[in-house]
Amino acid sequence: xxxxxxxxxxxxxxxxxxxxxxxxxxxxxxxxxxxxxxxxxxxxxxxxxxxxxxxxxxxxxxxxxxxxxxxxxxxxxxxxxxxxxxxxxxxxxxxxxxxxxxxxxxxxxxxxxxxxxxxxxxxxxxxxxxxxxxxxxxxxxxxxxxxxxxxxxxxxxxxxxxxxxxxxxxxxxxxxxxxxxxxxxxxxxxxxxxxxxxxxxxxxxxxxxxxxxxxxxxxxxxxxxxxxxxxxxxxxxxxxxxxxxxxxxxxxxxxxxxxxxx
Numbered sequence: 001x002x003x004x005x006x007x008x009x010x011x012x013x014x015x016x017x018x019x020x021x022x023x024x025x026x027x028x029x030x031x032x033x034x035x036x037x038x039x040x041x042x043x044x045x046x047x048x049x050x051x052x053x054x055x056x057x058x059x060x061x062x063x064x065x066x067x068x069x070x071x072x073x074x075x076x077x078x079x080x081x082x083x084x085x086x087x088x089x090x091x092x093x094x095x096x097x098x099x100x101x102x103x104x105x106x107x108x109x110x111x112x113x114x115x116x117x118x119x120x121x122x123x124x125x126x127x128x129x130x131x132x133x134x135x136x137x138x139x140x141x142x143x144x145x146x147x148x149x150x151x152x153x154x155x156x157x158x159x160x161x162x163x164x165x166x167x168x169x170x171x172x173x174x175x176x177x178x179x180x181x182x183x184x185x186x187x188x189x190x191x192x193x194x195x196x197x198x199x200x201x202x203x204x205x206x207x208x209x210x211x212x213x214x215x216x217x218x219x220x221x222x223x224x225x226x227x228x229x230x231x232x233x234x235x236x237x238x239x240x241x242x243x244x245x246x247x248x249x250x251x252x253x254x255x256x257x258x259x260x261x262x
Contacts, residue, residue, distance in 0.1 A: 036147055037067035038085050040074055048072045051101055054087055060099040076121030080110040133159035142166050157183055160196035170212055177202070177213065181222045190225040191239060200240035201227030207246070 032049070035041040040049040047062040050072040066072055073085035082091040084101060090109045092102040102109065111120040133143035143159040158180070167176040178199070185193065194200050203226070204210050217224075227239035236244045 034147060035065075038073040038075060039065060039067065040072075040082075041065065049074070051084065054084060054089065054101075056089065056101055056103045058089075058101045060091060060101070077105075079121045080112060081105060082111060082120055140166050160193050162198045168216055170209075172208070175209075177216060179216060179222075179224065181224070185225070187225050191227075201225055203227045203238035203240055203242045205242060205246050210246075 032040050032042055035048075041047075042049070042062060045062055046065070048065040049060055050063040050069065051058040051060055052071070054071070063069075063072060070085070074082050074091075075085045077083050077090070083089060088103060089101040090103075090105055091099055091111065092106070092108045093099050093111075094108065133145045135141045135143050138144060142165075143161055144156050145159055146154075146156045164176040167178045169176055176199075178197070180190075180193070183193075191201055202213065202224075204213065228244070229237055229239055231237055238244055
């Protein structure tokens, strides 16, 4: 996407991409697209938009992409406003062709994608723009979204929801289980995804639960994160706080534990 100041649509000669402003390049616009870990990637340079500090006036520049840097994570506000993630600091395009963080929202904070009326927070799928998750073309009607602007590489993921509609329900206990075999996540990312859905990573506390989970996994060979953590101070424990009393809970199941001593 090429991000423009939405209040300057009649001034064609002044329209430049946000990435172009960062590098003060007037002759060439660069495509910016959403990528994983809430980052904005400039494809031509393989760098990500970021700031040097969480303060008003910080200039937005291009950095080597780092998914662990909080200074490269962005989020949407009201579809046309980009903010530093979890901060009340907003992208503002200034009169001297630079982009900075501001603490207030004004006319210069509203950004659109060039050639459309769509805000900078939208994604496209088959020539249609979406600013939220969709169930379009999902056989199970599960909400999903693209993690790239034009969906050319068909990179996508399911959206975290609190509904248990597509989960597996244990016939005896009534507990719900979700097998996410289509996402490549780190342990912290998997834990956050679970909590966003009002759940937690798997903890196994009895042989009946172990038998049920084993049956769900079948013979696919998929390796999934569990909530079992090796804590250097407290030995083994489950991330949801349940006691680690059933020692056979991960035996013969393709579950992966997190070793916090490394």
